[in-house]
Amino acid sequence: MKSIFTLTTLLLTTASALPFSVSPSHRGPRALATRSNCTAHAVSADAEPDTGGAGLNITNADNQTRSYFVYENGCDTVPAKYLSVDAGATKFLPLPAGFQGRVVRGTTDVNLDGSAHTLGTWVEIGLDASGTGWADVSLIRGMDGAVTIASADGSGAKTGFSENSVLDDATESILEAKPSGAMAIKATEDWQAALLSNVVSYLAGKLGYAVAYIDDYHGNPVISSSNSRFAVTFYEGRP
Template structure:
């Protein structure tokens, strides 16, 4: 079973950078388990200042202002923070030490209502104890638009995809309404790990297995940034 975090743990065979305790963010039981120290109120980080630490420089390549939400593993009912970015603009959002979680498209009306909203494209981020960052795009919980990720440590590492025909060409048979009412491609696996082969076949036919996690069984589309910083571009999507 592969994910950003299981993949990173495998690297311990040759390096000791990552802690063994790092766990997959998109595994169903993990994602639904509630931690006792989850945020009870999300912080609006739209005016946050980049002080040079770990985090994401988010570019909104959509045609209107969008809001993006940061969720820590095990805290699916309330994001820790969120950021609104004008169309064509970029903003930085910091991440705490050893962060493990995701950032997703959404709306304040839905994502701040105290319920879990998991359907959509996940940008998965993990920071190890040394400050090294690991990132991937996961479609295992659904797909609501394209995303690319680039390491900003000078290595040039990139992952993700910008082709929104993946979403726009999808037929109704593989679409599902998000809690906002917008239509997204269904999750490829349900919480009981049942594989939705028709969705996997469609996504893999469009993307292969090297640009994003289409399921938890193929590929390792993970990149590393030694400074814990990434540039993330969200293309036109359905929040």
Template sequence: MLKPSLTLFSLLLATAAALPAGISSSLGSQHAGHLATRGGCTTRAEQVQGTSSDTNGRGVQVKNADSQSRSFFVYANSCDYVPLKYVTLGAGQSAFVSLPQAFQGRIVRGTTQVNLDGRPHLLGTWLEIGLDGDGSGKGWADVSLIRGCDGAVSVAAADGTGASTGFQDSSILDDAPGDALEAKDSGSKVIKATEGLLSVVVEAARDYLASKLGYDKAYIDDYHGNPVICSSNERFSATFYRGRP
């Protein structure tokens, strides 16, 4: 797992507490004790310009390795209605997305039409990021498929250590069986969440992902593996490969 302040289902329990009745019923509860809240949620997402400069601060260099323009959204833990930031990148483009001190949350694919509509959209691949914020300068990252998979993501520490995690297999969606698929709110068919209510495993999705990736490249369920990397300077570089927003 990530550091205790950012574990797979701690994000979901925070969301469950804040969501209206009927939405939270689909979320798991295994890691409720690990939640670390970081103040209030934003009410308006900040758009990051693709040409914004990297000032050597904490954050993630995000690259769009898809063949089409894609948008990526930064969500803080328990703040699922409105993203903190978002950036739209053309094919092959990249931009540095700065993160606040002690940030705990995720970066996901999406569309401005859907992800800026003021509602939670949880289905898809999560690039999870946690910054210690205690003066150590350390950050942590993993790729989680517990809430579904809408494409491949890899992430590396930008501190010269070469630490990396995630995967690059863009065929993972193409080969998925029908009983492992579900539509995102955008209408795109992606791989289902691997865990449902009370962390009950959705075997069709979990077993397919495990057959393709094993348990060393991403969190596929809440019970196997520990594919987390550390950056000593709170900086990462991430690549989003072909996927379905």
């Protein structure tokens, strides 16, 4: 997979190499070494305080309360934690040292049912041993709405996109139903199917390759934060 996490040689050439290994059981982009024991039960993070450590300030820029789910790589059936954020509000989501995984939109009815649900926009986060955090937006597993990520270390680094038209303008031929019934843009992970359905060309035409991973073969839209803290904004989407 083409990314900072799966192409170690690319990182070495940019002096930003991370000592992560690719898991053969998880084909998602930025796949890191998986945990041997996944979380048995998802934990609500609604009341977790910000103690100054690693984590995400998640802003819900949608027009109603939304829930967001944290998955560690290799643990697709049970999220590690989740939280709900009112429309227009921001909540802090602490992350443990060495976290490697994603944050996605969802609903408690679907994401807590014990099954894997991967279709949608992924906010991918990796924390290394030096205290540096790495982040990107990936559409390789689908797209259910816009997301932006900004480093909270004062560097000004940011990535992602806020254009709702990317999803709203998509034709039926490149859409797929999520378990909730909401329609999302199809995954591009299967590149042959993606080419046949014009998903990659549609996303590339809308976004280019600089703000999100839209397939495994173009771009490297990754940012870092020296304090492992990021500001994440989820725009109107389809959980």
